[in-house]
Amino acid sequence: MKNRLLIVFAVVAGLLVFSGPMFAHHGVAGYDMAKTITLHGTVSKFEWSNPHCVIFVDVKNDSGEVQHWAMELASPTLLVRAGWDKNSLKPGDDVTIDTHPSKNGATVGITSTITFILKVIVNGQPLPTR
């Protein structure tokens, strides 16, 4: 099945508290926290390490061009407490993933911090969210 780039723009106002920044070691200043997009592609790498885990996903658009996305997650310790582990994703996995994208249009986003984990579906199975 061809991987397709599927982007859904949804305004998610009020679901997240912005009264202070939130988490980890660096906050969320570079991300558009009011926007959530959904990507569908293939995992190329899953970095399970401090300071933050990162999911790298190859996403093909309708023209067949591949975009390389990097989605930031919480640290391994925090993800374990939420029910993830180092094998939650592997290279080659099919993944549908929600993320708050970078404000500058770069192919990076933030998918989880200590207070939230957006939807991540791996080979049809959802990972724990928060």
Add this chain to the structure above:
Amino acid sequence: MRNRLVGLTVALVAMLTFPSVLPAQSAQKSADAKAQRSRMADHTPDLSGLWEPKVDGPDGIKLNTWDPSDPYGAKPEQAPMAPWAAAKWKEAKPPFGAKQTFQDINDPVQKFCDPPGVSRIYMYPWEITFVQTPKMVYILYEFTRVWRAVAMDREHPKDPDLTWMGDSIGKYEGDAFVVDTIGYNDKTWLDHTGHPHSDALHTIERFRRVDHDTLELSLTVEDPKAFTKSFTGKKTYKLTSSPMGEVLCAYSEMESFQQEVIDQTTKSPGK
């Protein structure tokens, strides 16, 4: 006959008073039992357990300053800074608070993996735990796996070395564990919003186990060189069963993440 009457009267009085006494006695026993669980065998406060920051509220994981009028760091400019401190604060490019940014960061923790220091380490969403011995209490921090030794049987040295985490002495005051610390170097940020401090920084931490599952920390900041008045903020921790993980700040990992993710968010569009 008279004895029977007296006996009946006594029984009646007992019946009338006993039901109201029993629930109060049970409640008191329950309270005593709970209090007992929060005390060591020598009756000092029992701080044992793993403590993780509360999630909600200004005393939870979103605490960014110890200024009680601005716990989230929404108005960090209003902290009672001396003029030089206010000027230095303006140069800070912090990851949190009203000035949060990913651009040209100069947060020493984010940029260099420097130790966060005592006042700032509590602002990370990580666990703490205590090891209490009569002469020394150790506070262990999940974030960066540092620990402090709080001396229980001496005063501060007259001229302490200036270090990242200072010289700490402690005592128990009622149900509180009080930690007094001086001898800080001035290399750390006081908090997540980049407020500076001097080597005259003096912190007083009061840990109170307000109930079995709740630990309250109030931290007083006194720094006559950097601030025009002292202030006290609060952070609340909850008992957890999650074991401490490895949350080290390895520069190589930080640099890799910076390049792979953070730097991408600050590039001009199209680059």
